[in-house]
């Protein structure tokens with residue numbers, strides 16, 4: 001065996017041993033023997049740099065310093081899942097799925113790993129790229145760090161497609177987490193708070209050697225790409241397993257929702273015996289054609305859902321209650337607690353929701369209360385330990401006037417919240433509006449933070465959003481802690497914000513129910529604020545994914561003189577109320593048409609057809625109604641869909657007829 005052959009032999013051997021140890025959990029050689037072979041390979045690679053290979057098992061141990069992480073667009077967006085909390089929610093999900101598909105189908109149940117999500121791309125069986133979730137549209141390139149994960153193969157074996165993406169979760173096992181914290185304690189450093197944050201923090205470290213020392217693991221659970229091996233999610237995962245990727249053995253196929261509920265109940269208790277943390281179960285429709293047919297809402301897939309286990313609870317003392325005023329004037333009571341450790345963090349404050357909740361639970365200052373935290377959500381008080389109550393304690397009386405401006409609070413029929421009606425002059429509301437406006441996902445104004453906003457409002461320099469654009473340097477220089485340079489930065493940050501795209505400006509306005517995604521939809525659809533403002537309730541409803549609540553809120557917002565004046569003023573300051581030129585449509589042949597795509601096609605994938613519909617001015621809708629113009633129907637279209645189309649007199653059009661129509 002010559003040197004080149006020996007290097008290649010050692011790489012293969014070591015890859016195999018890694019796989020047995022970290023993926024299959026069945027070591028085949030001793031650590032001593034493994035280390036010996038590894039040192040031999042490291043030596044040979046050093047002596048013979050001409051045989052350098054970026055994917056050699058020696059690369060796993062790290063040793064590279066990364067300056068910064070490039071941000072890269074995801075080929076397919078990385079969405080999250082909507083949550084369910086009980087069997088009833090799961091039945092609702094099942095009913096929603098059954099309404100949209102009328103062929104027998106299966107569910108796949110998986111553990112919901114509590115870590116950091118990752119998207120891997122393999123090309124010709126080699127790991128090419130690893131991206132974090134980021135904002136779902138683009139993520140950070142953490143390939144070099146991911147390469148250090150012991151259970152993750154850098155090269156695959158078997159009949160993998162030329163190119164595919166596979167998504168999964170990077171995590172740290174409970175025992176490795178303890179090991180890491182023991183090391184921290186030994187070095188008299190602050191321990192890590194929980195495995196999830198530690199895993200996601202590790203991915204962004206600059207020294208790959210340190211990442212290696214974080215003992216990361218990775219489970220894969222979702223394959224994407226053009227040429228996937230099968231049309232079933234479960235079989236695709238089995239294939240991935242055969243190529244050397246780590247897929248959990250706990251994944252199971254269930255023929256109905258009752259099977260799903262059994263699985264959920266089993267893991268609700270069995271989860272404590274797992275070597276790593278999970279925070280729920282993920283349920284997915286198995287067949288990938290059906291997944292495509294079900295599609296997505298603006299935020300979530302319709303073909304999958306997560307079931308969240310009940311969160312951990314702790315009890316602590318309620319020291320006092322304070323009241324926050326939001327940007328809409330809504331009052332939120334907040335519990336100030338005796339600090340307590342909960343799910344890895346110290347909790348000092350928790351939400352009390354509203355007056356009804358306080359009354360229902362009869363929460364009183366001085367009580368011992370139960371606090372719960374679910375995922376990222378703010379902790380909340382969920383109960384009171386009545387047996388510990390002080391005999392002299394008094395029921396909580398909800399405030400009747402605004403804690404900021406003293407105005408009498410109002411509470412509308414059927415509304416759980418109290419509101420301060422003084423939207424024009426209540427400082428907290430004004431500050432809240434500005435806070436939202438300048439937020440990172442909104443105008444993201446450089447040099448302007450909440451503290452400065454508070455000062456500017458208190459000094460009466462700003463009260464309406466448009467006042468920001470009238471600010472002059474001389475006015476802000478006298479403010480506390482404001483130096484020449486920071487004043488200049490602020491003014492130039494405000495000036496720069498005029499270039500922020502329409503969709504973000506629309507979100508920044510803070511219209512109720514118009515979040516980031518909805519703002520994007522509206523900006524794309526209407527392209528100008530004038531078009532949006534003149535749209536009626538019915539016209540708004542016709543926009544994909546805009547429902548009653550959003551439409552009503554928009555009509556209400558634009559009906560107010562004050563808001564129209566605000567937009568007029570912002571336009572006067574040259575803010576961007578025009579969407580960037582949309583990708584030119586190929587034609588208007590389908591303009592005004594609502595199309596349902598259903599079934600399996602010969603020449604194009606369903607997604608391609610949907611894109612073609614949009615490019616020719618049409619709109620994709622997911623279910624057949626009176627408003628549907630035609631159904632683009634392929635093979636295996638469900639009989640009930642067919643029936644519905646017939647009943648409503650909606651024409652069915654074949655793939656060929658469709659192509660003729662648009663060419």
Ligand code: IVH
Pocket residue numbers: 079080081082110111112113114116117118168169221222282301304306
């Ligand atoms: S599927 C569109 N499967 O949970 C499909 N996600 O809220 C989306 N997660 O961002 C992902 N275990 O980070 C899926 N077995 C599993 C999962 C899982 C954990 C995470 C993932 C995702 C979030 C969804």
